[in-house]
Amino acid sequence: MNQYKDFAFVYDELMNEVDYDGWVDYIENIIKNEETQVKNILELACGTGNLTIPLTKKNYDIAGIDISEEMLSVAREKGEEEGVELVLLQQDIAELDFDIPNLDCILCACDGFNYITYDEDLENVFAKSHELLKEDGLFIFDISSYYKLSTILGNNMYGENREDIAYMWQNYFDGEDNLVEMELAFFIRDEEDERFDRFEETHLQRAYKEEEIINLLKKVGFNKIKTYGDFTFESPKDDSERIFFVCKK
Ligand SMILES: C[S@@+](CC[C@H](N)C(=O)[O-])C[C@H]1O[C@@H](n2cnc3c(N)ncnc32)[C@H](O)[C@@H]1O
Incomplete structure (x- = not known):
């Protein structure tokens, strides 16, 4: 699966409507x-x-971890521009290799765990997070909800035609394995000759039901689990698109 390779270099531009300041506040x-x-x-x-x-x-x-060297290289460049020293590691979080214990908080935002498509792998990263956290440490993460992936993204097609970038994004939802395959085609204007370069990526996300995640969290030892819908402090609703999990041992 070629995920977050060329896409890394236009990710921020395409996410420019996401309120990351609000996300940090939340x-x-x-x-x-x-x-x-x-x-x-x-x-x-x-x-x-x-x-x-x-x-x-x-x-x-x-410390930030990501599987995509390209995403990390963009992060590094932004950190340098903003005079911020970042600690970044390239790793597959399904095989998390981190050995500083007693952490205060482990965070995974904006669909990271939807990209972990096998139960065993999700259980691995949950178990490792449990092991790494201090006694009252916080495991905070969000997922795109089952509703969002199965119904809103579903088998639908999206697209946008901006001045310097255009894309087509076709989704295929497989209700048996609860997987959404996203076929992305991008057209980026070359600054020098004004022609558009095309590149493609296929992304695969798993649609997890809230209960499936809670069961896995309990299985690895998280006993205090709260869930919130869409940046609120209320329980997720049937049509919540993002579900936040806040867990303690
Ligand atoms: C939608 S982006 C979210 C990035 C960032 N958290 C944000 O809020 O902008 C999903 C990220 O998950 C990363 N990712 C996907 N599978 C991964 C894996 N197995 N291990 C580590 N990172 C992974 C991708 O490389 C990508 O950077």
Whole structure:
């Protein structure tokens, strides 16, 4: 699967409507509500650092992990431009190799776990997170909901035609394995000769039901699990598109 290769270099442009400042505020409000002292954060699937950089600026000690060297290279470049020193590691979070224990918080934002398509792999990363967290440490993550992946993305096609970039995004939802295959085709204007370069990627996301995730979390030892819908502090609704999980041992 060629995911987040060329796409890495247009990811931020295409995500420019996502309110990452609001996302950071929401995470900080979760931390405040949980009354856990958080100084260090391990961020899984950190991508281009859209949360890593602002959280670092707020004086958290963060290490970010992502499987895509290209996403990390964009994060590194942005960190340098903004004068922020980032600790970034390239790893597959399904085989998380990190050995600093007693962490205050482990974070995974914006679909990172939807990209883990096998139960065993998700269980692995949950178990490793459980092992790495301090006693009252926080495991905070979100997923795109089953409703969003099966119904909104479903088998639908999206597209956009901007000045310098256009894309077509066709989804195929397989209700047996609960997988959405996303075929993406991008057309990027070359700055020099004005012609458009085309590239393609196929992304695969798993649509997890809230209960499946809760069962796996319980199985690895998380006993206090809260879920919230769409950046609120209320339980997810049937049509919530993003579900947040806040877990303690
Ligand atoms: C939608 S992006 C989210 C990036 C970032 N968290 C954000 O909020 O902008 C999903 C990220 O998950 C990463 N990812 C997917 N599968 C992964 C894996 N097995 N291990 C580590 N990172 C993974 C991708 O490379 C990509 O950077």
